[in-house]
Amino acid sequence: MAPIRLSKSVFGTLRVKPNHTLPIRQRCLYHSYEHDQPPPFPEAESSILSAAMRHVPDHGFTNAALKFGARDAGYLDVSTNLLPRGVFDLINYHLVTQRLALKDSVQFPTEGQVEGKAMGVGAKVRALTLARLRANGPIIHRWQEALAIMAQPTYAPASVAELARLADEIWFLAADTSVDSSWYTKRASLSALYAASDVFMTQDTSKDFIETEQFFDARLKDVSRMGSFMGAVGEWVGYTGHSAVNVLRSKGVRI
Amino acid sequence: MNDLMSLGIHRLWKDHFVRNLNPGRNPLTSSSSSEKGWNILDIAGGTGDIAFRMLDHASTINNDAHTKVTVADINPDMLAEGRKRALETPYARSPRLDFIEANAEKLDMIPDASIDLYTVAFGIRNFTHKEAAIREAYRVLKPGGVFACMEFSKVNNSLFDAVYKRWSFSAIPLIGQVVAGDRDSYQYLVESIERFPSQTEFRDMIKDAGFLVPGQGWEDLTGGIAAIHKGVKPA
Ligand SMILES: C[S@@+](CC[C@H](N)C(=O)[O-])C[C@H]1O[C@@H](n2cnc3c(N)ncnc32)[C@H](O)[C@@H]1O
Numbered sequence: 001m002a003p004i005r006l007s008k009s010v011f012g013t014l015r016v017k018p019n020h021t022l023p024i025r026q027r028c029l030y031h032s033y034e035h036d037q038p039p040p041f042p043e044a045e046s047s048i049l050s051a052a053m054r055h056v057p058d059h060g061f062t063n064a065a066l067k068f069g070a071r072d073a074g075y076l077d078v079s080t081n082l083l084p085r086g087v088f089d090l091i092n093y094h095l096v097t098q099r100l101a102l103k104d105s106v107q108f109p110t111e112g113q114v115e116g117k118a119m120g121v122g123a124k125v126r127a128l129t130l131a132r133l134r135a136n137g138p139i140i141h142r143w144q145e146a147l148a149i150m151a152q153p154t155y156a157p158a159s160v161a162e163l164a165r166l167a168d169e170i171w172f173l174a175a176d177t178s179v180d181s182s183w184y185t186k187r188a189s190l191s192a193l194y195a196a197s198d199v200f201m202t203q204d205t206s207k208d209f210i211e212t213e214q215f216f217d218a219r220l221k222d223v224s225r226m227g228s229f230m231g232a233v234g235e236w237v238g239y240t241g242h243s244a245v246n247v248l249r250s251k252g253v254r255i
Numbered sequence: 256m257n258d259l260m261s262l263g264i265h266r267l268w269k270d271h272f273v274r275n276l277n278p279g280r281n282p283l284t285s286s287s288s289s290e291k292g293w294n295i296l297d298i299a300g301g302t303g304d305i306a307f308r309m310l311d312h313a314s315t316i317n318n319d320a321h322t323k324v325t326v327a328d329i330n331p332d333m334l335a336e337g338r339k340r341a342l343e344t345p346y347a348r349s350p351r352l353d354f355i356e357a358n359a360e361k362l363d364m365i366p367d368a369s370i371d372l373y374t375v376a377f378g379i380r381n382f383t384h385k386e387a388a389i390r391e392a393y394r395v396l397k398p399g400g401v402f403a404c405m406e407f408s409k410v411n412n413s414l415f416d417a418v419y420k421r422w423s424f425s426a427i428p429l430i431g432q433v434v435a436g437d438r439d440s441y442q443y444l445v446e447s448i449e450r451f452p453s454q455t456e457f458r459d460m461i462k463d464a465g466f467l468v469p470g471q472g473w474e475d476l477t478g479g480i481a482a483i484h485k486g487v488k489p490a
Binding site for chain 2: 067075076
């Protein structure tokens, strides 16, 4: 009883414009569309963490890197107490800053500027995802230990949420405007694809991570075969949000 | 008396408090040029409970033989007890441990910007002027230095709170009377906890003194029976 009441209020707006309002609401949660966004980290944290990132290639995602960072930023060893989650705060800083950097690091030619066909949404998603993977290049030899920390029960929910934000950012930057029921599947599929490629890349010793690119393309093809490019294949992913709507409908909630 | 009050859990809290602050400078991950060890001030540290843990952690976990703790307390009897207990540790006659009689609200003997870490465990509740004590902490800390305070606090779950209040208001003074024949001081203890500012109020007092606070500003222990508040002096 209780979950339905809760969901009713969440989905309540849908009665005005069935099938469309929910995705837009959700989209507003994540992407970096707004220009006057506050900086993602307070000043002191930011200066310690950005300095610490420079020590990750040598020291990994460790307390040592944090302490070196603190000293470089004019702080003390003890100042790392400013970061309540310690090393995970450093990993999270990398994830968030690299996600936000995507919109400046990958620029698509605007339509009309180039002869021939404009880049399709699919090609843009591919380019953005590969760019984000490549941004792990300088620290890839340290990334396995980071993935192990991200998988710890305390940090897994935050890590998964950040992965969802990345998928959302990529679809947004690819200018995907469809707001149909494929919204969830697109994000869920891309999250899964990204996570698999991310892990693959930690083992990749090929030049320019060409094997990771091939791995990504192969998985992308698998996904595409199941529907129109990550289309509405609710059965495949079984995305909970999607099925929740169906459950509510079967209970007579008007969505 | 803390033992009775928290049924011995306070020892686990103290272990956590110290481990989390991770005192000491590991020579393997330090640039050689900079100074050695931390300068720690443990206020209201009477019996040396926190100080010994700090020195043990620095030595065994961080291989640091330089970190130094100054224990300050307003009560000479407490300091005597601490000195006595220090004899059972390796630090009794080492320059790494020092005891001074001082009021937390006026630390004239401690120079400005000289301390890496200021700790106060189950002490600030007794201070008459808490703001003055926090201001003194800010003054003696180096830029980047940390203020860390562990204290009993308002329990944050209403059911738990109701049970805990019943327990603390009636049972603790009673136990105190039976065990120590001292009902009044236990009554005082329970009441002073009740009067202590909530986690958010105390966090804001720390911020008002000029500190940066990590995350929400505090960490609850065991459902919020106690809490650890931290502040970092901006560099
Ligand atoms: C409950 S004991 C805590 C001792 C120890 N820190 C611990 O955690 O076990 C409180 C201590 O605070 C000291 N104290 C009370 N007011 C003080 C003040 N204004 N300045 C310094 N110490 C004070 C008392 O003398 C006493 O030793």
